[in-house]
Amino acid sequence: MSSDIEKTVNELMKDKMYVLQAGESTDIGGISQLLVFIRYVADNKITEQFLCCKELVQTSGQDIFSSVAEYLKEMGLTWKLCVGICTDGCPSMVGSVEGFVSLVQKETPHLVTTHCFLHRENFSAKTLGQELKLVLESVVKMLNFIKSRPKQTRLFSILCEDMGSAHEGLLLHIEVRWLSRGKVLSRVHELRQEMIVFFTLQGKPEFCELLADEIWSAKLCYLADIFEHLNKVNTSMQGKNENMLTSSDKIKGLLEKIRHWQDRVSDGNADMFLKTAEAKYTDIIPVIKEHLEILEWNIEKYFPYISADQYD
Incomplete structure (x- = not known):
């Protein structure tokens, strides 16, 4: 079922611009988990899907970037079509040099970044x-x-x-x-x-x-x-x-x-x-x-x- 859903999302995403929302948190077992959601337009509607969940050994911006980049490559998606990223604003996400967002901006300079409304509230x-x-x-x-x-x-x-x-x-x-x-x-x-x-x-x-x-x-x-x-x-x-x-x-x-x-x-x-x-x-x-x-x-x-x- 998981593979089928992944395949369906992949087909819908072909050559479409998209935005990501990423957040990292530690689960009850003490393991760091990275959750990524994706939004894109399908049939003239904004569609949101769960993209992936990745276990992280290190939680630096470079590790988060590498984990997401590897998965996007597997899905056949390119950073060039990513137009926005929403994060929780933590240093590993928005650090000016080695933050996840900064590394993505090197791939796609036109990227729009936002700080999650829920965290800000x-x-x-x-x-x-x-x-x-x-x-x-x-x-x-x-x-x-x-x-x-x-x-x-x-x-x-x-x-x-x-x-x-x-x-x-x-x-x-x-x-x-x-x-x-x-x-x-x-x-x-x-x-x-x-x-x-x-x-x-x-x-x-x-x-x-x-x-x-x-x-x-x-x-x-x-x-x-x-x-x-x-x-x-x-x-x-x-x-x-x-x-x-x-x-x-x-x-x-x-x-x-x-x-x-x-x-x-x-x-x-x-x-x-x-x-x-x-x-x-x-x-x-x-x-x-x-x-x-x-x-x-x-x-x-x-x-x-x-x-x-x-x-x-």
């Missing part, structure tokens, strides 16, 4: 401000105490069941899976009372004090709310029908929302953040305002103005 959301950063770090410590120990996980699950909780456990926070962050924080908020009981039994008064603190909990609610909004935008920019124009519109819409939120927060109103509104949030208005300003600045930094005319 994630980068813009990373800067939280000191107070919110401390809250997130504390939550991660709590999760690690429970989730990294199988016995503790089982005990907490039994406790949740005995207390009639809506959930039987917490979700694990993993940095690489940034889209799960909002769900992780929401689950911690929902199981806050159960966690207080559990940490009391486990002799962790520092965790109990944080979870019982209304101001700290309000900051937790805000983090859950804002990451939920950011994750919705990120998810909406995924899919075969997405392109630079549609994604730019969504980022522009998010920026307008953030500016509107800033105006409302300045008036002491945070009702657009549902969990935060249910908590006693008035004391954290300055924290919310500071974070929204940082978020706006980061989005403008990572998403400079794009003129739609040249792409229409």
